[in-house]
Amino acid sequence: QERMKGFGKDSEFRAKRVHVIGAGVMGGDIAAWCALRGLTVTLQDQTLERIAPALKRAQTLFEKRLREPLKVRAAFDRLIPDPQGDGVAHADVVIEAIFENVEAKHALFRSLEPRLKQGAVVATNTSSLRLEDLRTVLANPGRLVGIHFFNPVAMMPLVEVVEAEGADPAAAQAACAFVKQIDKLPLPVKSAPGFLVNAVLAPYMLAAMRAVDDGVAPETVDEAMLAFGMPMGPIELVDTVGLDIAMAAGKQLAGGADAPRCLIACVEKNQLGKKSGQGFYDWSSGKAAKGS
Numbered sequence: 001q002e003r004m005k006g007f008g009k010d011s012e013f014r015a016k017r018v019h020v021i022g023a024g025v026m027g028g029d030i031a032a033w034c035a036l037r038g039l040t041v042t043l044q045d046q047t048l049e050r051i052a053p054a055l056k057r058a059q060t061l062f063e064k065r066l067r068e069p070l071k072v073r074a075a076f077d078r079l080i081p082d083p084q085g086d087g088v089a090h091a092d093v094v095i096e097a098i099f100e101n102v103e104a105k106h107a108l109f110r111s112l113e114p115r116l117k118q119g120a121v122v123a124t125n126t127s128s129l130r131l132e133d134l135r136t137v138l139a140n141p142g143r144l145v146g147i148h149f150f151n152p153v154a155m156m157p158l159v160e161v162v163e164a165e166g167a168d169p170a171a172a173q174a175a176c177a178f179v180k181q182i183d184k185l186p187l188p189v190k191s192a193p194g195f196l197v198n199a200v201l202a203p204y205m206l207a208a209m210r211a212v213d214d215g216v217a218p219e220t221v222d223e224a225m226l227a228f229g230m231p232m233g234p235i236e237l238v239d240t241v242g243l244d245i246a247m248a249a250g251k252q253l254a255g256g257a258d259a260p261r262c263l264i265a266c267v268e269k270n271q272l273g274k275k276s277g278q279g280f281y282d283w284s285s286g287k288a289a290k291g292s
């Protein structure tokens with residue numbers, strides 16, 4: 001419990017409404033988590049069809065965690081699909097979780113800023129882009145903060161709160177307070193490639209994939225690291241993160257080294273891991289089908 005206080009400085013900030021943009025792997029689950037924790041959440045994506053799978057996952061999460069049908073219903077009512085982004089104007093916290101692409105994020109921030117409530121926290125969930133590059137289109141660049149959740153959101157207590165160079169310290173403090181409010185553990189970090197966790201994890205996953213390039217079976221690499229005491233094997237972790245994301249992060253964190261051949265081969269076949277049903281493992285049954 002003491003640990004869950006996190007490391008951030010205390011702030012009076014309390015959120016009632018959250019607006020999440022991008023209802024994919026991360027945005028959908030961040031929105032569901034915030035609704036589970038009692039906040040009213042609007043969830044935006046390009047179409048209602050893109051929001052639907054996130055709502056389905058949210059229903060499963062609520063049923064698992066809340067059990068009582070009335071509570072499940074109340075949580076579901078707090079999670080509002082919002083393809084037009086009407087929720088932005090009322091949100092105390094806005095979290096961007098769209099594609100990992102600078103131009104797309106710039107276009108979004110441009111249209112977002114004039115509609116923001118005063119004092120609202122504006123956050124990006126980016127794993128690999130520099131906040132200093134993302135905020136250039138904002139009239140008030142000092143307010144952009146990173147709130148970097150880990151996948152799967154419901155299982156991972158740690159959330160990195162990223163403070164960019166020269167940013168308003170109040171923004172990161174409010175973000176830390178928000179992270180605590182939703183019962184996660186904020187870790188304040190400075191803006192640096194990979195922040196803290198991925199800077200440590202990327203070389204670990206890359207080394208595991210290089211072993212696969214050298215002929216070691218993915219199952220063997222994973223079994224070795226499980227036996228070493230890791231909670232999940234590094235290859236299964238790559239499948240969970242998404243091979244496209246791992247590729248982008250690897251490019252940034254590998255210090256110019258070539259991507260592992262096995263990773264390139266999978267991405268070329270659009271085998272992106274758990275989310276596409278096939279990565280290093282076959283996920284079509286919902287679980288990793290491991291060979292040997």
Ligand code: NAI
Nearest residue numbers: 022023024025026045046097098099100125126127151241
């Ligand atoms: P994803 O591809 O699953 O979802 C992105 C969603 O954003 C899609 O549903 C897409 O339709 C939507 N979108 C794109 N442009 C939009 C726009 N202009 N307006 C509204 N919706 C838009 O991506 P994922 O994996 O959820 O990643 C999202 C962000 O989270 C990225 O910045 C990524 O770096 C970051 N992240 C990803 C993690 C992962 O394990 N996948 C972990 C932590 C952060």
